[in-house]
Amino acid sequence: MAETLQMAPADMPAPTSRIGRFLDSDVWASFTRSKLTMLAAALTFVFIAMAVFAGVFAPQNPFNPAELDLLNSRMPPLWDEMGQAPFLLGTDEQGRDIFSAILYGLRISLLVGFLGVAFSATLGITLGLVAGYIGGAVDAVIMRIADIQLTFPAILIALLVDGVAKAVLGGHLDEIMTLSVLVFSIGLSFWVQYARTVRGSVLVEKNKDYIAAARLIGLPAPVIMLRHILPNVLGPVLVIATINLALAIITEATLSFLGTGMPETMPSLGTLIRIGNNYLFSGEWWIVAFPGIALALLVLAINLLGDWLRDALNPRLR
Amino acid sequence: MTERPFVEVNDLRRVFDVSKPWLNRVLEGGEKQYLKAVDGVTFNIAKGETFALVGESGSGKSTVARMVVGLLPPTSGEVTIDGVSMSNAADAAERRRLRRRIQMIFQDPYASLNPRWTVGRIIAEPIRAFSLIEGEKDIAARVGELLSFVGLHPADGAKYPHEFSGGQRQRVAIARALASDAEFIVCDEPTSALDVSVQAQILNLMRDLQDRLGLTYLFISHNLAVVRHMASRIGVMYLGRIVEVSEGRELFTSPKHPYTRMLLDAVPDVGMTGRQRIPVQGEIPNPINPPAGCTFNPRCPLANERCTAEIPPLRSGVACHAVQEGRLAPHIAA
Amino acid sequence: MREGRETMSVPVLSVRDLRVEFVTRRGTLKAIDGVSFDIAKGEVLGVVGESGAGKSVTGSAVIGLIDPPGRIAGGEIHLSGLRIDNLPPEEMRRVRGRRIGMIFQDPLTSLNPLYRVSEQLVETIRTHTNLSASAARKRAIDLLAEVGIPAPDKRIDSYPHEFSGGMRQRVVIALALCAEPELIIADEPTTALDVSVQAQIIALLKRLGREHGTAIMLVTHDMGVIAETADRVAVMYAGRIAEIGPVRDVVQNPLHPYAQGLMGAIPSLEADAQRLVQIPGAMPRLSAIPPGCPFNPRCPHAFDRCKVERPEAIQHAEHRVACHLYDQSPARTEAVA
Numbered sequence: 001m002a003e004t005l006q007m008a009p010a011d012m013p014a015p016t017s018r019i020g021r022f023l024d025s026d027v028w029a030s031f032t033r034s035k036l037t038m039l040a041a042a043l044t045f046v047f048i049a050m051a052v053f054a055g056v057f058a059p060q061n062p063f064n065p066a067e068l069d070l071l072n073s074r075m076p077p078l079w080d081e082m083g084q085a086p087f088l089l090g091t092d093e094q095g096r097d098i099f100s101a102i103l104y105g106l107r108i109s110l111l112v113g114f115l116g117v118a119f120s121a122t123l124g125i126t127l128g129l130v131a132g133y134i135g136g137a138v139d140a141v142i143m144r145i146a147d148i149q150l151t152f153p154a155i156l157i158a159l160l161v162d163g164v165a166k167a168v169l170g171g172h173l174d175e176i177m178t179l180s181v182l183v184f185s186i187g188l189s190f191w192v193q194y195a196r197t198v199r200g201s202v203l204v205e206k207n208k209d210y211i212a213a214a215r216l217i218g219l220p221a222p223v224i225m226l227r228h229i230l231p232n233v234l235g236p237v238l239v240i241a242t243i244n245l246a247l248a249i250i251t252e253a254t255l256s257f258l259g260t261g262m263p264e265t266m267p268s269l270g271t272l273i274r275i276g277n278n279y280l281f282s283g284e285w286w287i288v289a290f291p292g293i294a295l296a297l298l299v300l301a302i303n304l305l306g307d308w309l310r311d312a313l314n315p316r317l318r
Numbered sequence: 319m320t321e322r323p324f325v326e327v328n329d330l331r332r333v334f335d336v337s338k339p340w341l342n343r344v345l346e347g348g349e350k351q352y353l354k355a356v357d358g359v360t361f362n363i364a365k366g367e368t369f370a371l372v373g374e375s376g377s378g379k380s381t382v383a384r385m386v387v388g389l390l391p392p393t394s395g396e397v398t399i400d401g402v403s404m405s406n407a408a409d410a411a412e413r414r415r416l417r418r419r420i421q422m423i424f425q426d427p428y429a430s431l432n433p434r435w436t437v438g439r440i441i442a443e444p445i446r447a448f449s450l451i452e453g454e455k456d457i458a459a460r461v462g463e464l465l466s467f468v469g470l471h472p473a474d475g476a477k478y479p480h481e482f483s484g485g486q487r488q489r490v491a492i493a494r495a496l497a498s499d500a501e502f503i504v505c506d507e508p509t510s511a512l513d514v515s516v517q518a519q520i521l522n523l524m525r526d527l528q529d530r531l532g533l534t535y536l537f538i539s540h541n542l543a544v545v546r547h548m549a550s551r552i553g554v555m556y557l558g559r560i561v562e563v564s565e566g567r568e569l570f571t572s573p574k575h576p577y578t579r580m581l582l583d584a585v586p587d588v589g590m591t592g593r594q595r596i597p598v599q600g601e602i603p604n605p606i607n608p609p610a611g612c613t614f615n616p617r618c619p620l621a622n623e624r625c626t627a628e629i630p631p632l633r634s635g636v637a638c639h640a641v642q643e644g645r646l647a648p649h650i651a652a
Numbered sequence: 653m654r655e656g657r658e659t660m661s662v663p664v665l666s667v668r669d670l671r672v673e674f675v676t677r678r679g680t681l682k683a684i685d686g687v688s689f690d691i692a693k694g695e696v697l698g699v700v701g702e703s704g705a706g707k708s709v710t711g712s713a714v715i716g717l718i719d720p721p722g723r724i725a726g727g728e729i730h731l732s733g734l735r736i737d738n739l740p741p742e743e744m745r746r747v748r749g750r751r752i753g754m755i756f757q758d759p760l761t762s763l764n765p766l767y768r769v770s771e772q773l774v775e776t777i778r779t780h781t782n783l784s785a786s787a788a789r790k791r792a793i794d795l796l797a798e799v800g801i802p803a804p805d806k807r808i809d810s811y812p813h814e815f816s817g818g819m820r821q822r823v824v825i826a827l828a829l830c831a832e833p834e835l836i837i838a839d840e841p842t843t844a845l846d847v848s849v850q851a852q853i854i855a856l857l858k859r860l861g862r863e864h865g866t867a868i869m870l871v872t873h874d875m876g877v878i879a880e881t882a883d884r885v886a887v888m889y890a891g892r893i894a895e896i897g898p899v900r901d902v903v904q905n906p907l908h909p910y911a912q913g914l915m916g917a918i919p920s921l922e923a924d925a926q927r928l929v930q931i932p933g934a935m936p937r938l939s940a941i942p943p944g945c946p947f948n949p950r951c952p953h954a955f956d957r958c959k960v961e962r963p964e965a966i967q968h969a970e971h972r973v974a975c976h977l978y979d980q981s982p983a984r985t986e987a988v989a
Contacts, residue, residue: 513702586876
């Protein structure tokens with residue numbers, strides 16, 4: 001199940017008839033051959049499920065002050081002799097259950113990751129399609145901007161965009177606005193890779209004769225780009241999107257850790273790590289360790305999936 | 319010929335800029351470079367006829383094909399189909415109507431069909447684009463009809479191109495060309511990617527369709543035997559120019575231009591008749607830097623000074639000084 | 653003459669009941685299924701067939717270049733009496749360089765773009781002989797002259813990209829000749845070339861076979877090239893040899909119904925035909941080779957036996973043909989083409 005979820009965007013936009021086709025495909029075969037990939041997929045699926053159903057799995061709602069009790073603050077994990085049910089991974093200073101905080105933090109991290117990837121992919125694919133298909137000056141302008149942007153680290157661009165956005169929108173933002181700014185800044189810092197890859201594929205595809213056949217019957221350029229070229233350049237995009245999902249989650253965590261990301265009232269994994277960092281040297285290691293482990297495992301699992309996907313979709317390596 | 323020919327191609331030229339990028343030119347020096355892919359090509363095609371352009375790589379035959387259908391704008395010259403100019407702005411409205419009647423079949427059936435589309439959707443696309451039939455049911459029926467027309471099963475419409483062999487894909491491409499009720503089909507090396515037994519199937523199919531539907535073909539090929547089998551008239555191209563135009567069989571029984579003769583001699587002889595042949599000399603020169611005068615002169619056994627200076631015009635079907643001056647010994651016919 | 657020599661001496665290449673399989677997750681595909689042929693000294697054997705017939709795989713098997721998931725599943729390959737199909741890779745590499753030369757469709761795959769032609773030729777010559785550097789260079793120039801490259805002493809120091817397609821293929825042929833191999837495998841050597849250049853390369857190959865006594869296995873889909881070049885021809889279909897015999901006989905009087913169809917399908921420069929002979933259907937995929945004779949679903953003369961029993965190669969005059977129509981045993985029917 002986890003596997004099909006991961007593969008769905010690539011090969012199965014339509015149901016039933018295509019499922020059999022997919023289960024018979026080389027991609028699926030290479031998936032079932034690699035135990036590591038299956039493990040990574042299972043892990044990713046568990047993370048996503050726990051994030052989506054955080055309200056069900058978490059023993060308390062860490063954002064509801066009524067559920068917090070200062071008497072429960074700074075409890076160690078359950079297996080420590082000081083530990084206490086139901087606080088599996090201990091609690092923080094405010095008596096917040098770390099496990100619950102991780103689940104809700106995971107939700108924020110994944111949300112920012114997915115939205116950031118969706119935004120950057122949309123932007124990058126659109127610009128790549130236009131640059132590759134139209135060519136000439138349009139191509140030159142788009143790709144030079146991309147080149148220039150590539151000389152800056154993505155995190156720097158995200159920080160810059162984040163700072164500018166906050167300055168423009170005024171000093172204090174509510175949680176939703178912060179999240180939007182984060183998605184926007186992550187999106188802007190990752191579109192280049194999509195644009196370059198898509199442009200490269202478009203340059204190959206647009207010289208194929210099926211495009212000539214479409215031009216021959218007088219289809220306008222946007223129709224040819226969307227109907228004919230786009231479906232044929234999505235393979236590599238899927239690989240980038242998967243790997244970038246991990247990168248986006250890390251970028252968000254970094255921004256939150258640096259204090260420009262999600263606020264403590266709606267913490268992501270990065271925010272949790274920042275909070276926990278303060279207690280690292282006073283002995284309450286679990287406050288920072290478990291969110292850190294969760295983040296590392298999530299990113300690792302997604303990266304493994306991305307690596308496998310790249311190999312599986314590349315006919316030369318098959 | 320009293321009425322106007324269906325397709326008129328008049329002094330068509332196409333120049334490609336093959337210069338290095340601007341920055342490289344500035345840093346490394348070097349002029350802008352141009353490639354004259356097509357250099358003054360003129361021919362007519364009557365309705366219901368098959369006119370073939372034959373030539374080796376770099377002869378410009380495919381560039382002509384792309385200009386005729388309007389995929390590539392000519393640098394100069396004009397293509398007129400059924401009285402409508404393909405480049406004149408005044409004819410824009412009529413040209414849109416003309417587009418439905420012109421189709422093309424491409425060389426590589428693996429690249430000419432969108433791999434993500436079902437065959438049925440591919441064939442239906444021209445029908446939808448020109449709004450020829452309304453209603454999904456009627457379109458599906460027409461697609462089925464077209465599929466059986468080209469020797470496939472109507473149910474094949476649900477399959478994807480990769481499920482077909484090369485020959486079957488070319489049948490799909492033909493069905494797509496017929497979908498808009500085209501009258502004029504430009505075929506760019508339609509069988510050169512196919513095996514011989516499959517080539518025979520496709521060539522037979524194309525001839526059958528011509529007989530049934532009265533199609534007009536512009537047939538591009540490097541294969542002289544295929545061209546002989548298909549064409550009623552043939553133009554031989556060399557480095558962007560037509561060097562000889564002739565009625566189909568005549569080109570093979572009494573070729574005039576030295577290049578045509580050389581080309582015919584070079585074709586491997588399947589019949590093993592042991593015919594006499596002149597050994598072939600040299601290779602096609604770099605088209606960026608073609609020889610002055612007649613482009614064939616460095617390889618031509620009959621070249622003289624005039625040939626290196628003057629471009630021979632196409633006169634009574636041949637562009638050759640030696641022929642026009644009567645210096646040509648009668649060819650020992652194959 | 654040639655028949656005499658064939659019986660007298662060991663053939664340069666002898667392939668016996670060769671089988672090549674490709675193991676895929678969907679099962680084992682038989683790409684080559686029981687192919688046998690000989691090539692004598694100085695002889696050009698044409699191997700012709702349509703895509704998927706297994707002609708290139710046969711060539712790769714002879715030079716030991718079948719990579720996984722493919723494998724030689726049976727049979728023997730002998731080079732001048734030495735069995736080579738089971739040699740360790742290191743020894744096979746030596747045999748390949750010294751005793752078997754290779755020419756491929758795309759000359760660029762055989763030439764290193766970063767080195768001058770002279771360096772590649774001299775290195776190859778010196779690997780296989782003990783000539784000094786200057787003697788090797790002289791030999792390289794001689795070789796280039798022999799394959800028809802004008803001004804070889806000047807062109808030898810060019811890079812591969814500075815040659816035209818036809819000239820590049822000549823360089824590859826010179827490279828293949830460096831070690832004076834007994835056998836040259838030429839896989840579609842003229843397919844990427846224009847007709848006028850192709851004719852020159854064909855003439856060159858023919859001359860080499862004649863003058864050096866090199867045995868040549870010429871793999872191509874082009875019957876015209878075979879007719880021009882080969883002494884004998886093997887027509888392959890679905891991984892098997894349908895018919896093998898002297899080229900003139902096979903071209904002008906083919907026995908196997910597939911060979912007959914194939915010859916009729918070729919448009920001719922001489923004969924007029926309103927329609928070409930066409931064989932219905934297409935070559936089966938390797939995963940779906942029909943039982944019995946693999947050609948039976950497309951064969952106009954197929955009868956019951958063809959659907960169940962695989963035809964063995966039968967000697968018929970100078971041909972060997974794998975077709976039940978030519979079986980002289982009692983089960984034979986009268987339906988001969």
